[in-house]
Structures are given as structure tokens and as C-alpha cells.
Amino acid sequence: MNRAVAVTGIGLITPAGIGVEENWERICEGRGLAAKDPELVGAAADISCRVPTFDAAEVVGAREVWRTDRFVQLALVAAKEAVADAGLDPGRWDGSRVGIVVGSAAGGVSTLETQHERFLSQGSKGVSALFHPMALVNMVSGRMAIEYGATGPNLVTATACASGATAIGVARDLLLSGACDVVLAGGTEAAVTPTFVTGFARMGALYSGTLPPEQASRPFDANRSGFVIGEGAGILVLERVSDAHARGAHVWARLLGYGATCDAHHATSPHPTGQGIEDAMRLACRDAGVPPQDVQHVNAHGTSTRLNDATEASAIALLGSQRVAVTSTKGVTGHTLGAAGAVEAAYTALSLARQTIPPTANLDQLDSEVRLDIVSESPRAVALDHALSNSSGFGGHNVSLLFGA
Structure with a gap:
């Protein structure tokens, strides 16, 4: 038990909604949320699970939206909820004792596709100077560090679809080693783009049946035929159990x-x-x-x-x-x-x-x-x-x- 760490904050933005309570309600309803995706017209598959419409500018600021990829924006939204849920004030913590570990498989693939299209249509002058600061996978943890003044260990894990779980495991190790007192850990992805989706479809990994979209994702069902791609972010605030108890924090669960x-x-x-x-x-x-x-x-x-x-x-x-x-x-x-x-x-x-x-x-x-x-x-x-x-x-x-x- 001395190796346990406490989950003191949770932030979620997924196809099931924005925020913990909306997510929990829809997950417990048990209804598929896949739908036809107009942005995938021409791709080899045209259904997805997207995050419901949200105003990123309102949550993370218009300037931040202009210079960040969607995978970073989603993570910032989830992190904001998680930190508030944990009852922590970034203005008062010791940033050197705060770590950030975030997982992502694809990073800024939307930016990559957009900039490639601009290069083909406009030449080199059409490519944004912000291409790399937007697209590189490590930018999500870097942006979160800037947002929260977190100067401790800052990492991105990339283990494909296990990336978010790997991030949480690595974060726990940072806490147990004494390197950090608080770690924001989780995963983010916004890779619902025509080229990326087509790659999965060409592999035969995506749903290929004829059922309505909302019935396409059917784990463990005898008639399953592939996954439905989605997007979202989940961020947990992790602390040592003793520290959480010392400050009277609410603990959702212990890792x-x-x-x-x-x-x-x-x-x-x-x-x-x-x-x-x-x-x-x-x-x-x-x-x-x-x-x-x-x-x-x-x-x-x-x-x-x-x-x-x-x-x-x-x-x-x-x-x-x-x-x-x-x-x-x-x-x-x-x-x-x-x-x-x-x-x-x-x-x-x-x-x-x-x-x-x-x-x-x-x-x-x-x-x-x-x-x-x-x-x-x-x-x-x-x-x-x-x-x-x-x-x-x-x-x-x-x-x-x-x-x-």
C-alpha cells in the first residue's frame, strides 16, 4: 500500500461529453455515439466518434487556439478540469515539484495534413512558421507546463493506443521516486482526419459492416468487425496518498x-x-x-x-x-x-x-x-x-x- 498514489483530480473531454459528470452519464447510458462524419467525405471510412462541439477559444483562449493543434487543445481542457477538481491552485504551488506526463499516438496529425496540403497548393511560402510548434507530439506537455508553471519532469509517452495508460504508470513512478509531489498525467488524441482514418481502413481495422453508425462499435459482440475512431483527452491529477490526506483532498481512487x-x-x-x-x-x-x-x-x-x-x-x-x-x-x-x-x-x-x-x-x-x-x-x-x-x-x-x- 505504500506504493499507492491518489487520484485527486479528473478531467475528461471525449465523445461522451465535456466534463466528468456528462461523461459518466453517457457512459452509463450505454448508447453508441458514432455518427457519419462530414469531414471524412472521400476517406475510406466515414464514421467517427467526435467530441461534441465546444468553444476552444473560450476555454483556452483565442491566441492559444490559433497556435496549437486540436490534440493540445483537448488536453488543456481536460487538464483545467482536473486541476480544479483536485482543489489545487497553480499560482501557489512549487512548480519545480510538479510534473507532466501525457501520452499521444499521433500528435498533431491534423496540422501535418493541413500544412502538407498548403505546401502542395501554395509552395513553401504557404507553410506556417508554427507548423512544428503545433504538430510535434511533445508540444502537449510543453504547453501544459507553460499553462501551469510546471517546471518539473515533462514527458510525452508514445506506445500507440496504450500511450495514455503508460503516461499514468510513468507518473506514478515519478511520485514514488520523490521526483515530484504532483503529476498531471493522461492522454490526448485528435487524429480523425481523412488520411489517418484511411490508413486504418486500408489495414482492415475499422468497422466495415452495414449497421447504423451508432451500432458500429460493438466490443465482444459476435458480429463485431472493427473499431470506430474517436478523439478526446483524459487527465488525472496524481499525488502520494499521504500528501493528499495531509491537505484533505478528495480521493477518487488509488492507483x-x-x-x-x-x-x-x-x-x-x-x-x-x-x-x-x-x-x-x-x-x-x-x-x-x-x-x-x-x-x-x-x-x-x-x-x-x-x-x-x-x-x-x-x-x-x-x-x-x-x-x-x-x-x-x-x-x-x-x-x-x-x-x-x-x-x-x-x-x-x-x-x-x-x-x-x-x-x-x-x-x-x-x-x-x-x-x-x-x-x-x-x-x-x-x-x-x-x-x-x-x-x-x-x-x-x-x-x-x-x-x-
Whole structure:
């Protein structure tokens, strides 16, 4: 327990809404939010899960919008909510003791595409001088540091769709090492662009069926055929438990353990045995000193792809817990890529705080190979002490975060 850190603040901006309460309400409704995307006309796939309309200029300032990519803007919105939720005043903290770790798989891909189009149509003079300060993936943590006067360790993690979860694990290590007293950690992604989406479609990774868009993302369902791309950001404020208690902070949940592995198998496909996923979960449990059979809930990576869901389900079954209830919130939000691990870590912390597991949307017929208790149709009220949040990514990355109430 002396290795636990406290989640004292949560900020969310996702297809399920802006802010924690709106997110929780829509996740618990269990309705898919995918829709036809007019910005993807001409791409190889034309549905997505986008963040509801929000005025970025109002939240982060018109000047900041002008010089930042959307993936940074989303992170700034989530961070603002998280810091306020934690009850911290950046004007009064010691910035040298504040770290920032943010995960992203793609960085400023929207800026990259826009500037490439301008180069082709206008030549070199059409390319903005702000191209690199907007597009480079590390700019999200740099911009957050400027916003909050955080001069401590400042990192971006890039482990594909596990990036946000990796960031949270690294942040915990910074706190335990004594390098920081507070860390803002999470993930962000805004890669719903024609070229980026087409790349996934060409791989055969995106939904390819004929159901209405809102039914396209269907984790663990027998008729799933691929994921729906989404965007969003999730930021957690993490502190040592003793420090949180000393200042009387509200604690959503405690991060007890962190496990990370690599399949070392294939660039895009999970290892067929799910060994890397299982090992990540066991490492997180061992790190926390919690027997795997004591895990009562898993917020699965659950992408709605044929291979991922079957492989992850097999790995979870091998944990040996007879009472583990599993959900995938991607049925609602779609797959937010590098933000997913952080967004779903936040949902896992909320499940513990509210003793409720959100349902898996669009689960009409459970895949016969999935021998798990998948929560569906409606939220499930249940006594929860320990819950895992799983994430995986291209390159074979696997991350599991164990949270406790």
C-alpha cells in the first residue's frame, strides 16, 4: 500500500461529453455515439466518434487556439478540469515539484495534413512558421507546463493506443521516486482526419459492416468487425496518498499497481495466446500486492476488433478470478487511440468511487469464444475494491493499471 498514489483530480473531454459528470452519464447510458462524419467525405471510412462541439477559444483562449493543434487543445481542457477538481491552485504551488506526463499516438496529425496540403497548393511560402510548434507530439506537455508553471519532469509517452495508460504508470513512478509531489498525467488524441482514418481502413481495422453508425462499435459482440475512431483527452491529477490526506483532498481512487509488457510478436496483431496482456495484468497485481483473484472488475481495452477482443478475453479468463465483471466503454466512445488508456483509467476510478460498472454498448450476441461476465444493457451496481484498466497498442505494447477504492 505504500506504493499507492491518489487520484485527486479528473478531467475528461471525449465523445461522451465535456466534463466528468456528462461523461459518466453517457457512459452509463450505454448508447453508441458514432455518427457519419462530414469531414471524412472521400476517406475510406466515414464514421467517427467526435467530441461534441465546444468553444476552444473560450476555454483556452483565442491566441492559444490559433497556435496549437486540436490534440493540445483537448488536453488543456481536460487538464483545467482536473486541476480544479483536485482543489489545487497553480499560482501557489512549487512548480519545480510538479510534473507532466501525457501520452499521444499521433500528435498533431491534423496540422501535418493541413500544412502538407498548403505546401502542395501554395509552395513553401504557404507553410506556417508554427507548423512544428503545433504538430510535434511533445508540444502537449510543453504547453501544459507553460499553462501551469510546471517546471518539473515533462514527458510525452508514445506506445500507440496504450500511450495514455503508460503516461499514468510513468507518473506514478515519478511520485514514488520523490521526483515530484504532483503529476498531471493522461492522454490526448485528435487524429480523425481523412488520411489517418484511411490508413486504418486500408489495414482492415475499422468497422466495415452495414449497421447504423451508432451500432458500429460493438466490443465482444459476435458480429463485431472493427473499431470506430474517436478523439478526446483524459487527465488525472496524481499525488502520494499521504500528501493528499495531509491537505484533505478528495480521493477518487488509488492507483495501486502498474504492469507493462511487449508481445515482441507482430507490428499490429496481438500475440495469439494473449500472454503479454495476461503478464501485464499479473505484474500490476504483483506490484500492488493484490492477488489476481481479488480483482472484481476489468475495464477492457475492448476495441471491437476480431483479434483484440478474443485475445484479451482469453487473457482475462486466465487471471483466475471467478467474479470479475468486464466492460468496454469503447462501445460508447469509439477508440480514442492514445487517449484511450487515460480516459478509461478515469472511468475505472469513477467505477470504484461510485461502485458502479458501466455497460458495454451494442453487445447483442456475446462471441462464443468470450467466456467472461460482460456487463451489458445497463449499469451494474456492485461492491468494488479492486479494478484493472487494460490498454494495448500497435507494436505489441500492453499496459495494465490496478486501482483500488
